[in-house]
Amino acid sequence: MKVIEQKGMYTEFPRCGKPHARTTHYCPGCGHGIVNKLIAECCAELGLQDRTIFVDPVGCGVFTYYYWDAAHISAAHGRASAAATGACRARPDAVTIAYQGDGDLGAIGFNNAFQAASRGEKFGCIFINNSLYGMTGGQMAPTTLEGEKTTTTPFGRDPSLTGHPLHVCEVFNELQAPVYIARVSVADTKRIMECKRAIRRVFELQASGAGYALLEILAPCPTNFGMGAIDAASFCMNEMEREFPLGVFRDVGKGVMGAEKTVHPDSKVLAVKEVPRYPTCEALFATPDGTEAPPVEDDPGVPEMRFKFAGYGGQGILSLGICVAEAARLEKRHTLWFPSYGPEQRGGSASCSVVVSGTKIGSPTVEHPDVLVCMNQPSYERFAKDVKNGGLIIVDSSVPVCVDPPEGVELKRVPAIKMAEDFGVPKAANTMMLAALRKFKATGLKDESLETALCASFKKKPQLIEKNRTLLREAEERISL
Amino acid sequence: MTKFVKGNEAVVMGALYAGCELYFGYPITPASEIAHGAAKWFPMLGRVFVQAECETASINMMFGAAGAGKLCMTATSGPGFSLMQEGLSYLAGAELPAIVVDVMRAGPGLGNVYPEQGDYTPAVKGGGHGNYQAFVLAPASAQEMCDYTVKAFQMAAKWRTPAIVLVDGLQGQMMESVSLPEKECPRPDFSAWAAQGEPKTRENLVKSIYLDAAQQEEFNIHLQEKYVRMKEDAEAETYLCEDADILLCGYGISSRIARTTAEELRKEGVKAGVFRPITLNPFPANELAKVAKGRKIMSIELDAGQFADDVRLNLAKAGLGGEAASVKMIHRMGGQVVSVDDAVKAAKEMFE
Ligand code: SF4
Numbered sequence: 001m002k003v004i005e006q007k008g009m010y011t012e013f014p015r016c017g018k019p020h021a022r023t024t025h026y027c028p029g030c031g032h033g034i035v036n037k038l039i040a041e042c043c044a045e046l047g048l049q050d051r052t053i054f055v056d057p058v059g060c061g062v063f064t065y066y067y068w069d070a071a072h073i074s075a076a077h078g079r080a081s082a083a084a085t086g087a088c089r090a091r092p093d094a095v096t097i098a099y100q101g102d103g104d105l106g107a108i109g110f111n112n113a114f115q116a117a118s119r120g121e122k123f124g125c126i127f128i129n130n131s132l133y134g135m136t137g138g139q140m141a142p143t144t145l146e147g148e149k150t151t152t153t154p155f156g157r158d159p160s161l162t163g164h165p166l167h168v169c170e171v172f173n174e175l176q177a178p179v180y181i182a183r184v185s186v187a188d189t190k191r192i193m194e195c196k197r198a199i200r201r202v203f204e205l206q207a208s209g210a211g212y213a214l215l216e217i218l219a220p221c222p223t224n225f226g227m228g229a230i231d232a233a234s235f236c237m238n239e240m241e242r243e244f245p246l247g248v249f250r251d252v253g254k255g256v257m258g259a260e261k262t263v264h265p266d267s268k269v270l271a272v273k274e275v276p277r278y279p280t281c282e283a284l285f286a287t288p289d290g291t292e293a294p295p296v297e298d299d300p301g302v303p304e305m306r307f308k309f310a311g312y313g314g315q316g317i318l319s320l321g322i323c324v325a326e327a328a329r330l331e332k333r334h335t336l337w338f339p340s341y342g343p344e345q346r347g348g349s350a351s352c353s354v355v356v357s358g359t360k361i362g363s364p365t366v367e368h369p370d371v372l373v374c375m376n377q378p379s380y381e382r383f384a385k386d387v388k389n390g391g392l393i394i395v396d397s398s399v400p401v402c403v404d405p406p407e408g409v410e411l412k413r414v415p416a417i418k419m420a421e422d423f424g425v426p427k428a429a430n431t432m433m434l435a436a437l438r439k440f441k442a443t444g445l446k447d448e449s450l451e452t453a454l455c456a457s458f459k460k461k462p463q464l465i466e467k468n469r470t471l472l473r474e475a476e477e478r479i480s481l
Numbered sequence: 482m483t484k485f486v487k488g489n490e491a492v493v494m495g496a497l498y499a500g501c502e503l504y505f506g507y508p509i510t511p512a513s514e515i516a517h518g519a520a521k522w523f524p525m526l527g528r529v530f531v532q533a534e535c536e537t538a539s540i541n542m543m544f545g546a547a548g549a550g551k552l553c554m555t556a557t558s559g560p561g562f563s564l565m566q567e568g569l570s571y572l573a574g575a576e577l578p579a580i581v582v583d584v585m586r587a588g589p590g591l592g593n594v595y596p597e598q599g600d601y602t603p604a605v606k607g608g609g610h611g612n613y614q615a616f617v618l619a620p621a622s623a624q625e626m627c628d629y630t631v632k633a634f635q636m637a638a639k640w641r642t643p644a645i646v647l648v649d650g651l652q653g654q655m656m657e658s659v660s661l662p663e664k665e666c667p668r669p670d671f672s673a674w675a676a677q678g679e680p681k682t683r684e685n686l687v688k689s690i691y692l693d694a695a696q697q698e699e700f701n702i703h704l705q706e707k708y709v710r711m712k713e714d715a716e717a718e719t720y721l722c723e724d725a726d727i728l729l730c731g732y733g734i735s736s737r738i739a740r741t742t743a744e745e746l747r748k749e750g751v752k753a754g755v756f757r758p759i760t761l762n763p764f765p766a767n768e769l770a771k772v773a774k775g776r777k778i779m780s781i782e783l784d785a786g787q788f789a790d791d792v793r794l795n796l797a798k799a800g801l802g803g804e805a806a807s808v809k810m811i812h813r814m815g816g817q818v819v820s821v822d823d824a825v826k827a828a829k830e831m832f833e
Binding site for chain 2: 015017049050051052053055056062065069070071072073074075076079082083084085086087088089090091093094095096111112115119275276277278280281282284285286291292293294295296322325326329334335336337338339341360361362363364365367
């Protein structure tokens with residue numbers, strides 16, 4: 001196709017490799033050629049070339065960056081809508097236009113296009129439907145008509161084997177977010193005029209930041225239809241339009257259908273809260289959230305201690321570990337805490353490991369704990385044998401100790417669960433264990449640090465702080481050495 | 482400001498200080514805390530969080546956002562990382578800076594969510610199609626997950642390349658103290674090449690296509706030359722190497738196991754040192770050669786030997802063929818972690 005002084009297009013197309021090229025790469029009679037011209041005109045006429053980011057597809061439309069005089073991002077096959085999502089989120093003031101074909105959008109990239117529409121991304125998607133894959137040699141696309149012959153449906157598309165044509169506009173029209181959905185054609189002059197109005201509308205909506213717009217354009221592909229330009233255009237008008245009726249499905253500007261955002265006004269549960277805003281990272285992270293700590297200090301005199309806490313999920317095992325870690329942090333120790341995670345934490349047992357050291361911590365795993373706290377039988381059976389010579393096991397009195405601890409390991413039984421029940425706070429069994437750790441001087445950490453850490457762990461439920469402080473002290477008195 | 486947080490959370494903090502403006506991600510264990518942190522903190526700073534419909538979408542959203550000239554990131558784990566390989570190739574092909582954090586889990590296939598280091602090769606050698614590489618960093622603690630995420634953004638911008646922060650599930654879940662950067666990094670200016678929707682960038686074109694074979698070759702040569710220059714930013718850490726008879730090599734979590742193993746070996750009279758690459762690509766080959774010469778070498782890793790092979794390759798390329806041939810390995814797979822006991826035993830066996 002010869003282009004002479006076309007608005008919105010480069011006057012010459014050196015990006016194609018030939019310095020003074022003036023013809024496009026499209027076949028004669030190709031719908032892309034007409035649409036390219038209309039897009040360029042609309043972009044230029046609305047004065048949007050400086051603001052526009054075109055996201056180009058893979059397919060016959062891949063080289064639109066040869067022609068349209070605006071910035072371009074050439075996306076992967078099927079991913080123009082995903083890339084356009086990234087571009088329009090990165091540049092909310094830009095006019096982002098994705099250009100996609102029917103293999104690109106309808107098949108490989110359908111979900112990306114559909115989800116972008118569903119999120120109401122602020123870009124316009126111009127979708128060329130020529131009922132097949134053009135560039136790769138005329139294969140069946142999701143939009144191929146029943147009975148249409150393509151290189152992968154050599155006997156005509158058989159709906160009993162390959163289903164029926166995909167109606168992209170109709171499917172997208174089920175979504176709430178899009179502000180504009182329409183199908184037009186470029187098969188004759190009247191339709192081309194209508195198509196231009198629709199393209200213009202897409203640009204206008206993007207220029208005003210209105211929201212997601214989808215414009216499907218029925219276009220002839222004479223080469224793969226195996227027809228001359230005129231026959232291809234009538235195929236487009238007669239056969240394709242019968243399957244894909246033209247029209248505006250939605251245009252919020254014209255009040256066809258609203259996209260008003262309603263978050264269940266009657267619900268007492270569902271609500272969108274306002275996001276608290278901070279000017280800088282420093283301001284955000286300086287805001288107390290319970291994770292702050294004094295900086296770590298090296299102290300080679302402090303020996304490394306490794307702890308394992310294990311029991312049933314719900315016994316507060318992970319928070320017991322965090323308490324000890326918190327106390328260590330208060331004393332500026334190198335500290336490491338990690339939980340059993342994944343499906344493990346959903347099953348019966350939970351465990352966590354804590355390492356406290358005066359110097360940089362190497363291996364994070366606790367193979368041989370100095371101290372093991374066990375709240376149930378399975379964890380005693382699993383971990384007791386690994387405790388270090390000279391180490392300590394604290395086990396809840398309810399756990400039957402059927403195997404002796406390893407040699408050189410001290411075993412202490414503490415009725416943590418029972419005591420918590422006696423205090424009327426069955427959930428506080430972990431606080432009882434903390435009391436035991438403190439009483440036995442098992443952590444190498446100061447009594448005050450452990451108490452402060454316990455209180456800090458109830459930061460979100462301040463009414464429980466004093467209660468737990470009292471529990472800790474009373475439990476410690478009851479536990480015998 | 483010091484915080485006691487999970488490694489996964491430290492990544493988000495690092496990203497925010499680095500000036501990352503957009504996060505795109507799809508949930509996957511054991512990386513999800515990164516998305517959770519991003520979903521909370523990015524909007525609080527007026528930045529963008531998008532939950533993508535799949536990892537393919539995440540990486541291509543990054544293509545668009547990076548193409549539009551903004552710093553962006555995603556985080557995932559093994560299966561999601563596989564899905565991103567095509568996108569990484571496009572990012573490298575268009576020379577776009579963008580960060581992928583891969584919190585590795587056990588594979589192949591669905592595998593499980595426990596720590597492994599089996600994504601070494603696709604991360605380090607360019608797992609997608611074509612001749613490309615990414616800048617790959619391997620932090621070993623929560624502090625480093627913050628610091629090296631910052632560095633990943635700096636390297637990505639400096640070299641116009643995707644960068645990968647390669648960690649594992651254990652590191653992601655581990656809580657440690659993290660001292661946060663003093664202040665946010667200044668935003669880089671990409672207007673020379675990005676499609677920003679502004680008058681000054683109207684002529685810009687972001688693409689990875691060169692239809693002409695000669696041009697495509699020329700571009701490939703340009704990339705390869707860039708990867709050679711990138712070596713100036715290789716980084717390694719050595720520990721107790723001066724008088725070592727045996728060198729333990731490991732990255733990420735394995736380097737910490739190596740550290741404790743070396744300390745234990747020394748208690749038993751075996752002089753052990755540790756070589757730990759911090760950048761896996763560019764691989765700190767010179768630093769390795771310096772400490773490896775004439776020593777016994779054992780790698781510690783959570784995979785089938787992908788890392789050990791790279792150690793051998795880098796030794797051989799440095800002219801240390803003998804050392805390369807004698808590299809031994811202790812490893813676990815499937816979500817199991819090498820124990821210090823086993824590593825000590827394996828190292829001692831090398832002296833028998
Ligand atoms: S193959 Fe079809 S769609 Fe592609 S340029 Fe030729 S006519 Fe147009």
